[in-house]
Amino acid sequence: MDMNRILQVLVGAVLFLSSCSTKDNNETSVSPEMCLTDSLMQVVSIDIVHTRILIDExxxxxxxxxxxxQVVQVFPMFGGRVIAVNAEVGDYVHKGEVLAVVKSGEVAEYEKQLKDAEQQVAVTRRNWDVAQDMYNAGMASARDTLQARQELVSAVTEERRLKEVYSIYNLSDESRYEIKSPITGFVAEKHVNKDMQIRSDQGEELFTVSxxxxxxxxxxxxxxxxxxxxxxxxxxxxxxxxxxxxxxxxxxxxxxxxxxxxxxxxxxxxxxxxxxxxxxxxxxxxxxxxxxxxDTMPCIDLHALIFENGKNYVVTASEDGRLQVKEVEVYKQLRNRCYIHSGLQEGDRILNRNTLLVYNALNAD
The missing domain is CATH 2.40.30.170 (Efflux pump adaptor protein, beta barrel domain)
Structure with a gap:
């Protein structure tokens, strides 16, 4: 026996045992109405009807x-030939992950400049050491020492600048630079293939990541x-x-x-x-x-509404606990509630849990 059937039997039994009765000359007569008892309250619940501003949907x-x-477009920084493509549309990529690799003559020029700068730093550092030794031996002036120091500072500054360029644009040896994802996300668009020639001034992005x-x-x-x-x-x-x-x-x-x-x-x-x-x-x-x-109208939970034979009903509970089926006219039904045009008013008490089972038990005859 499924749960709904069990509840139906339970509600029916409880309603049968909770029929409202009146005593007359020590005799008991049962009215057609049923009462809300403690036993029945264990399987149902009561809502108070409130009027609300009419909501349209x-x-x-x-x-x-x-x-x-969260969308980032990735453009080429240098022209060259694409030698590897590591991502396709729909791929999930992490920030810093390599999307493509390009071999570029412009990168080769930066590579030469960096090697020249490193060599210049070595030369100027050696000159600085010699100038200091000669100054300490009285064979060079302070001006010569200062000039050697300035040349070293300039060379170190140029080397640092080129290394920063390498870091920003993900340049590497062998005239290559890596196109990396700037964010973590999905590749939404891709406009590059292996062996494609690209230019640094092209207007179309290579990848879009979002x-x-x-x-x-x-x-x-x-x-x-x-x-x-x-x-x-x-x-x-x-x-x-x-x-x-x-x-x-x-x-x-x-x-x-x-x-x-x-x-x-x-x-x-x-x-x-x-x-x-x-x-x-x-x-x-x-x-x-x-x-x-x-405008305002009485508003109830959809669980409290019963539809049968083209009409809508609710089960009301009076202050003294008497249960009664009442027909209502629905004005508008939304996702989980509905507005009642007639049949209910502010303050009415209605059942909103296992309502259908109670309704069926009340209409069993």
Missing amino acids: LTLNGRVTFNQE GLDNVWIMGDVYESDIRKVKEGAPVRITALAYPGREFVGSIDKVYHILDEESKTMSVRIKLRNEDYLLKPGMFTNIYVQCESTD
């Missing part, structure tokens, strides 16, 4: 895009709905790839410009992308909650 078409704050820990959901708002959306409005998002699953967030930016072709305004939602479930390019549905009017 606007549906937008959306798409997943990269978080542009993190996917956070993504943007971009939604399109038609002119007729612009007044309904605002920054901070709560949203829920669904994607075709994950039926039954919802992602929750809020609008963090409204772009107050209409697209000339589609005549829509864009809104943005930033989402934490756990397990990289949301992929850039995915289409989504965005459900925006917005206050449509200043």
